[in-house]
Amino acid sequence: MRRILVIALALALLAAACGGDDSSELVDAAAACEVGEVDGDLDLYNWSEYIEPELITAFEAEYGVAVNESFYDSNEAMLPQIESGGNDYDLVVPSDYTVTIMSEEGLIIALNKDAIPNLSNLDPAFTGLPYDENDEYSVPYQWGTSGIGYSYEVVPEDWEVSWEIIFDPDFAPDVSGSISLLNDPRETLGIALKYLGYSVNTTDQGELDEAVELILSVKDRIKLFDSDQFEDLLVSGETTVSHGWSGDFFAAFDEASTDDYDAYEDFGYGIPKEGAVAWVDTMAIPITADAPCTAHTFINFILDAENGAALTNFNFYASPNAASEPFVDPEILEDETIYPPDDVFERLEFLADTGDFETNYSDALNEVKS
Amino acid sequence: MTARQSTTLTRRLDRFLTGHAWLVYLFFYLPILVLIVFSFNESRFFTWEALSLRWYRQMFANDNLMAALWVSLQVATISTIVSTVLGTAAALALERYKRWLGKRTFDALLYLPVIIPDVTMAAMLLVFFTSLGQQLSITTIVLSHIAFNISFVSIVVRARLANLDPSLEEAAADLYAGRWQAFRKVTLPLIMPGVLGGALLALTLSLDDVVITQFVKGPDTLPTFVFGLIKRGVTPEINAVSTLMLTASVVLVLSSLALQRKK
Amino acid sequence: MTAKADGPVTAELEARAEKAESRRGLFLALPSYIYLLFLFALPLVIIGVYSFASRSRTGMPKLEAWNLDSITKLFTDDLVRSIFARSLIVAVLTTTFCLLVGYPFAYYIATRSEKMRNLLLVFVMIPFWTNFLVRTYAWRVLLGEDGLITELGRFLNLWDSMLFTLPAVYIGLIYGFLPFMVLPLYAAIERLDWSLIEAARDLYASGWEAFRKVTLPLTKQGIIAGSILVFIPSLGAYVTPDILGGAKTTLIGNYVVNQFLTARNWPLGSSVSMAIMVVMLIATIWYFRSGAKTL
Numbered sequence: 004m005r006r007i008l009v010i011a012l013a014l015a016l017l018a019a020a021c022g023g024d025d026s027s028e029l030v031d032a033a034a035a036c037e038v039g040e041v042d043g044d045l046d047l048y049n050w051s052e053y054i055e056p057e058l059i060t061a062f063e064a065e066y067g068v069a070v071n072e073s074f075y076d077s078n079e080a081m082l083p084q085i086e087s088g089g090n091d092y093d094l095v096v097p098s099d100y101t102v103t104i105m106s107e108e109g110l111i112i113a114l115n116k117d118a119i120p121n122l123s124n125l126d127p128a129f130t131g132l133p134y135d136e137n138d139e140y141s142v143p144y145q146w147g148t149s150g151i152g153y154s155y156e157v158v159p160e161d162w163e164v165s166w167e168i169i170f171d172p173d174f175a176p177d178v179s180g181s182i183s184l185l186n187d188p189r190e191t192l193g194i195a196l197k198y199l200g201y202s203v204n205t206t207d208q209g210e211l212d213e214a215v216e217l218i219l220s221v222k223d224r225i226k227l228f229d230s231d232q233f234e235d236l237l238v239s240g241e242t243t244v245s246h247g248w249s250g251d252f253f254a255a256f257d258e259a260s261t262d263d264y265d266a267y268e269d270f271g272y273g274i275p276k277e278g279a280v281a282w283v284d285t286m287a288i289p290i291t292a293d294a295p296c297t298a299h300t301f302i303n304f305i306l307d308a309e310n311g312a313a314l315t316n317f318n319f320y321a322s323p324n325a326a327s328e329p330f331v332d333p334e335i336l337e338d339e340t341i342y343p344p345d346d347v348f349e350r351l352e353f354l355a356d357t358g359d360f361e362t363n364y365s366d367a368l369n370e371v372k373s
Numbered sequence: 374m375t376a377r378q379s380t381t382l383t384r385r386l387d388r389f390l391t392g393h394a395w396l397v398y399l400f401f402y403l404p405i406l407v408l409i410v411f412s413f414n415e416s417r418f419f420t421w422e423a424l425s426l427r428w429y430r431q432m433f434a435n436d437n438l439m440a441a442l443w444v445s446l447q448v449a450t451i452s453t454i455v456s457t458v459l460g461t462a463a464a465l466a467l468e469r470y471k472r473w474l475g476k477r478t479f480d481a482l483l484y485l486p487v488i489i490p491d492v493t494m495a496a497m498l499l500v501f502f503t504s505l506g507q508q509l510s511i512t513t514i515v516l517s518h519i520a521f522n523i524s525f526v527s528i529v530v531r532a533r534l535a536n537l538d539p540s541l542e543e544a545a546a547d548l549y550a551g552r553w554q555a556f557r558k559v560t561l562p563l564i565m566p567g568v569l570g571g572a573l574l575a576l577t578l579s580l581d582d583v584v585i586t587q588f589v590k591g592p593d594t595l596p597t598f599v600f601g602l603i604k605r606g607v608t609p610e611i612n613a614v615s616t617l618m619l620t621a622s623v624v625l626v627l628s629s630l631a632l633q634r635k636k
Numbered sequence: 637m638t639a640k641a642d643g644p645v646t647a648e649l650e651a652r653a654e655k656a657e658s659r660r661g662l663f664l665a666l667p668s669y670i671y672l673l674f675l676f677a678l679p680l681v682i683i684g685v686y687s688f689a690s691r692s693r694t695g696m697p698k699l700e701a702w703n704l705d706s707i708t709k710l711f712t713d714d715l716v717r718s719i720f721a722r723s724l725i726v727a728v729l730t731t732t733f734c735l736l737v738g739y740p741f742a743y744y745i746a747t748r749s750e751k752m753r754n755l756l757l758v759f760v761m762i763p764f765w766t767n768f769l770v771r772t773y774a775w776r777v778l779l780g781e782d783g784l785i786t787e788l789g790r791f792l793n794l795w796d797s798m799l800f801t802l803p804a805v806y807i808g809l810i811y812g813f814l815p816f817m818v819l820p821l822y823a824a825i826e827r828l829d830w831s832l833i834e835a836a837r838d839l840y841a842s843g844w845e846a847f848r849k850v851t852l853p854l855t856k857q858g859i860i861a862g863s864i865l866v867f868i869p870s871l872g873a874y875v876t877p878d879i880l881g882g883a884k885t886t887l888i889g890n891y892v893v894n895q896f897l898t899a900r901n902w903p904l905g906s907s908v909s910m911a912i913m914v915v916m917l918i919a920t921i922w923y924f925r926s927g928a929k930t931l
Contacts, residue, residue, distance in 0.1 A: 051601030072437065074593060074601045079897045082694045083499065090509055090591070104693045186883045188898055227800045227882025232773075239418050241781055241799070258417045359691060365899035366715060372886040373718055383843065390744040394756075397741045400811065401763045403784070404774035408766070411777070420782075459668040470661025472654070479665055482672050485680070487864070488916035490872035492892050493909035496902070497679035500686075500696075520675040523668050525865075532861040533823045566826055570819045573761050577815070581768045583875075596767050615766040622765050626758050 026290040029112055033288065036118040036296035038303065043294035044069040045301055048084075048092040050284070051076065053145075055317035062304050068297055085110050085289045093292040094301055096144055099134040099283045100356040106140040111287040113139045118299040121306035128348070129323035132283065133355060141285035142302050143323035145250075145314060148281045148351060149190055150274040150340070152237050152245040152252040164273030166198040168244055170221055179224040181243040183236060186228035188364040189354050191218070191371070193280045194246060203280055203352050206360045211367050218371045228372070238266065249341060253319040272340045274347055281351035283323065405619065412612035428613040435610065441598035442614065444511055448594055449579040452518035457572040459519070460526025461564075467527070468534040469542075486524040494521060495588035502589060510591035517589045518579045525578060526571035533567025687907040695900040706907035716891070716908070723888040724915075727870035730809045734817040734866045735859065737810065742821035742858075746828075757822065760815055772808055772879045779804050779880070800882030808876040816865035824858025825851075860923060868916055888912060 036042075045062075047054075051074035059070050073092065075081040078101040084090060085105070097105055105111045116122060122142065129143045151164055157178050158168065167174045169182055184191050193203035195214035205211060218225075226242055233247040234255035245252075252272045259266040286305065288298045304310060312330030315322045321341050322328075328336055335341055343351075357364070412429070416422035432438060466473070467480055486494065498517050499509075507513060545559035546552065561568075583596045590597055599611050687706050689697035710716055745756045763771065778785045779799040789795035798804045828851065836850035837843065852859075874889030883890075888908065895905030 051598070073591075074598075076601050077897055079695060079900055080587065082900070083696050084509070086694050086696050087499065108692075108694050110694070183882075186878070188894075222884075225884070227884060229878075229883060235418055239420055239780075255418075261422070356693065358693065362691070362899045362901050362904070365894050365901070369715060369719065369886045369891060369894065372884055373715065373722075386843065387747075390740055390747075393740050394744040397737060397814075398759065401760065401814075403778060404771050404811070405763045405766065407774040407777050407784075408770060459671065462664045463668040466661045466663075466665035470657055470664070473658040473661035473665070475669070476661065476665075479669050482677060483668070484920065485913075486672070486676055488868050488913060488920060489680075490889060490892060490909055490912050491869075492872070492874075492889070492896060493683060493906070493913070494676075494679075496896060496905070496909075497683040498675070500682050501675070501679035516675060520672065523671065527668075528861055528865070529820055529823060532820045532857045533827065535857045537827065567823050570757075570823055573757075574816070574819060577761060577764045580765055583767075583769065596769065599767055599769055611767075611770055615770050619762065619766055622762060626762070 026109060026112055029290060029292060029295060033112060033115045033118075033295040033299065036115050036299045038118055038120055039066070039300055040118070040296040041066045041068050041294070041300055042296040043093075044071060045294060045297045046071050046073070046091055046093045046292075047301070048073050048075065048081065048090075048095045048289075050074065050096060053096065053284075053318060055313045058305070058310055058313055061310075062301060065304075066297070066300060068294075070301075082110075085291060088291055091291050091293045092289055093294045093298040095287055095289050096284050097141070097287055098354075099132070099285070100354045102141045102285055102287060103134045103356050105287065105289075106135065109290065111140050111289050112292075112295070114142065114288065114302075115299060118296070119303045119306065121303045124306050124308055124311070124324050124326035126323050126325040129283065133353060134283075135285070141287045142306065144284045144286050144305065145318065145320040146281065146283040146323055147249045147320040147341075148274050148279050148343070149185065149193075149246065149248050150272060150279045152234065152247055152270065152272045154237070154240075154243045154270055156269070157243045164275050166194055166275045166277050169194070169224070169246070170198050170217060172221060172224065178244045180226055181241075182225050182245070183227050183229050183233045183242045184218075184225055184246045185233070185248075186230045188361075188368040190230075190280055191228065191246075192364055192367055193354070194275075197275070197277050197279065197352075200277070204355045204357060206357050208363060211363060215367050215370050222371070237270065250318055250320040253335075253338075253341065257319070274340060274343060274350070276350070278350035278352060281353055283353065408612045409616045409619070412609060412616045414609065417609055428609040429617075432610045432613045432617075437593070438595075438598060438610065438614065441593040441595045442618075444514075444592050445580060445595035448511065448514050448518060449576055451515050452522055452579050453572055453575045456519045456522035456526050456575050457568065460523045460571060460575075461530050461568050463523065464527040464530035464534055464567075465560075468531055469539070483524050483527055486521045487528065491582075491584040495585040498585065499588040509589055513589045513591065514586055514594065517585050518582065521582075521585065522575040522578060525574050526568075529571035529574055530564060530567040533564050533570075537563055683906045684910065686903055687910055689903050691901045691903055693900065695896070695902055697902045697906075706901075706903040709904060710907060710911050719886055719888055719891050720911075720915075722885065723871055726805070726809070726873075726887060727867050730806060730813065730870040731817075731863050731867045733806065733810050734814050735863060738814055738817035738821055738862065739859075742818045742825055745818075746822050746825035753826070757819075760818055764815055768812060769875065769879075771811070772876060775804070775808055775811065775880055779807070799880065800884065802881065802885075805877050805881040808880040809870055809873060812873075812876060813866045813869055816869070817862035820861035820865065821855065821858040824855040824861075828854055864920060864923065867919065871912065871916065 045068060047070055049072060059072070063070055075084070078098050081095060081097065082101065082104070085092065085095065086108070095111070097111075102111070119142065125143065129146070130138050135141045151166075151168065153168070157175055168178060169184070172179070184194070189203070192211065192214050195217045196203050196205060196210065199210070199213055199217065201207075201210045201214070229236065230247075233242070233245045234251040236242045237245040237252070238255045238259045249272060252270075256266040256270055286302050288295055292298055305314070306324060308324065308326035309330050311322045311324030311327035315327065315335060316332050319335065319341065322331065339347070413424055413426070414422055415425035415427060463479075463483060467476070467483070498513075498520070502509060502513050541563065542555065542560050545555040549555040549558060581596060583600050586594050586597050587600065593601070595614070602611060685699075686697050688702045688704065689699050690701045690703060692698045745753055745760075748756060776799060777783055779797065780786065781797050783797070783799070786797045789798075798807070832854070833846065833851060836846040840846045840849060872889045874887060874893050877883065877885065877887050877890060892905050892908050892912070895901045895908065
């Protein structure tokens with residue numbers, strides 16, 4: 004038995020030693036890609052139900068390659084899959100802070116911008132963002148905010164949306180016990196930090212502790228923590244105030260509406276005046292890619308004005324693609340909570356990787372939940 | 374009523390047991406009824422709107438979902454068969470053979486997959502496969518499912534073997550020429566409820582597993598696909614799939630029972 | 637042959653028989669032995685090594701800067717300890733409930749006619765061939781504001797909506813793990829020697845006494861197997877507390893998943909998993925030992 008242990012240990016150490024792909028060949032291959040060139044089928048690793056299926060069919064028809072889709076449900080689940088290298092995904096869709104991690108850890112390659120002429124369609128507000136300052140590694144795919152979805156019944160008319168509805172027990176006491184918050188360390192503590200006037204990317208333990216205290220002080224007002232079905236719970240009346248992602252709320256409002264019922268008359272979504280978290284999902288080429296040119300062509304395809312609009316019309320998140328706006332459903336385009344005006348946009352903050360402080364956020368949420 | 378029951382159970386006790394059993398079955402089937410009913414609901418939400426086959430149409434049109442269903446069925450079938458054979462053999466070795474090389478280590482090793490949390494097993498299998506350079510695929514899912522199912526099968530079979538009277542098997546060994554025949558004619562029928570119970574458990578665990586599959590999957594199985602969908606809040610299609618799978622399994626089981634009765 | 641020569645020959649025969657016996661035992665176990673060594677023991681060692689590694693930004697630990705941080709945190713951190721204690725209580729209560737509900741139920745099935753038994757058993761398993769997540773979400777509907785169970789409670793004036801409370805978590809856990817209790821119990825009860833029970837009923841004054849002194853000890857194996865099969869997933873549960881309990885209390889399973897899927901702290905996740913495994917090992921060994929003494 005002891006011998007087996009020794010062998011196992013040796014194997015484990017060996018495995019660690021031979022990790023890490025050599026990506027320079029891939030970068031060279033990518034640099035040589037022409038516009039519209041394809042060099043094999045596309046293995047797309049994406050969030051589930053995040054792309055209009057007709058776009059896939061259209062891409063396959065136009066370029067004569069197959070698109071194989073695989074799905075993940077969190078950045079953290081995707082990261083080790085790419086790092087371990089046991090697959091050949093050509094394109095991934097990491098969120099903002101994940102892009103930083105992936106580029107710094109050498110998990111995604113620098114893009115060949117010459118092969119993506121449609122980059123010019125991008126809204127300048129979505130270039131040079133802090134997670135990828137030189138736009139070297141990623142191209143924005145969709146973006147959105149996490150704010151408050153609520154029932155009009157429980158708030159005063161002309162209410163200026165604010166986190167006070169969660170944290171101020173004197174404001175709208177009726178909502179006590181019917182509030183849902185996201186179940187995510189960064190997002191959930193983020194709103195408390197915002198309400199207190201701090202940055203959502205703070206690495207100050209004192210500020211984080213204050214945020215924990217704040218949530219604990221109103222814990223009996225909170226019905227549940229949920230990141231998956233918060234929008235359905237709001238529409239079905241289980242909750243009246245819900246912290247969650249914009250697109251999910253709108254999809255639910257839309258779905259709940261029928262010929263003789265308009266859910267938009269009963270429910271609203273707003274970005275609180277204190278500010279909120281915003282996120283961008285991006286397209287990037289992982290080092291596991293074996294068809295880098297097809298991946299570039301696909302990025303360019305998504306950046307097409309009409310295709311970008313098709314995405315937004317499908318999942319109700321805003322497009323960073325300025326040229327797509329004429330093709331976006333006017334109801335979506337005119338909605339200030341999906342396409343917020345500049346002054347609101349300025350109050351938004353993107354999540355950044357806080358390094359080892361991430362574990363403090365995780366513990367803080369567990370403290371809230373004990 | 375069978376003879377043995379009427380002599381061992383009093384009427385009152387039997388009435389209590391029957392009532393209790395009905396309540397437990399109700400408990401088991403209430404959520405199932407909910408999802409069957411709502412699979413025919415026009416609305417995406419759990420509020421009744423109108424009768425509709427919308428979700429069934431969408432389900433058949435969803436290629437990803439159908440692919441996931443197919444992967445799940447393959448994985449469950451293969452892993453159940455392999456782990457039932459291996460697990461039963463392991464149970465026999467432990468219960469029927471007193472001393473052999475490495476028995477105690479094996480005994481402990483066999484219990485470990487049962488007492489380890491899913492997520493640990495998931496993480497370690499992922500690390501293992503990737504360090505071998507094994508691409509994550511349907512094979513890695515099957516291998517992982519067998520790894521946890523062997524133990525579950527052997528526990529159930531062992532519970533059955535433990536109190537079986539070994540003299541029966543010894544008599545059989547004298548009666549029949551070969552060990553294999555003695556096994557097939559006497560031991561196997563005796564432990565069959567345990568083996569079937571183990572196989573059912575393995576099948577269930579395989580069709581149900583999310584955590585481990587999530588880590589070692591190449592293609593999606595139905596549970597991991599559902600997991601992804603739930604994250605996006607699209608559920609009624611899943612109700613439709615579940616209803617169909619349920620119908621299929623009921624039909625399958627009832628017809629096999631009917632066939633047995635004919636024999 | 638004389639009587640004198642008989643002794644050593646028998647001994648030799650016996651020794652040979654024992655050897656053959658030993659070979660057969662190993663032969664039967666060998667496939668699963670090898671399988672588990674490679675697909676379980678080896679990966680387990682690897683994760684053990686990870687407990688001493690340091691966190692990286694991507695999740696997969698850096699195999700350098702070896703340290704004891706993740707191990708010491710288990711013993712010194714109040715948060716981890718309180719989460720552990722809470723989870724143990726939940727697991728013990730769930731197992732107890734399952735045993736109380738499952739025993740009479742398994743007894744009922746085992747005492748039907750053979751045809752009925754198979755049918756009844758299959759009907760236990762059928763609901764569990766639909767996915768766990770889907771079933772758990774169905775409970776949300778039943779326990780929610782306008783749910784059937786809630787309406788019933790209001791009608792009886794006994795309870796209101798239980799969704800996102802602790803009772804809902806217990807309902808979900810019992811629902812999910814009851815078959816793990818019923819199957820081994822059924823296997824044990826079904827093979828009871830009924831003439832013994834009959835004799836016991838003649839011997840003892842009450843049916844309860846006969847049950848306690850004869851039936852219960854004879855089905856001990858099933859009770860142990862069932863309890864272990866329920867206790868373990870209850871201790872590791874994390875989906876049910878989230879979906880039905882509203883994620884308001886962190887259990888140890890949630891904590892492990894958090895380490896892997898949000899904090900990206902695999903070393904801590906590994907060490908907590910190892911700790912859970914040790915607890916389960918102790919519980920299993922203790923259960924076997926005490927079971928052997930008292931039952």
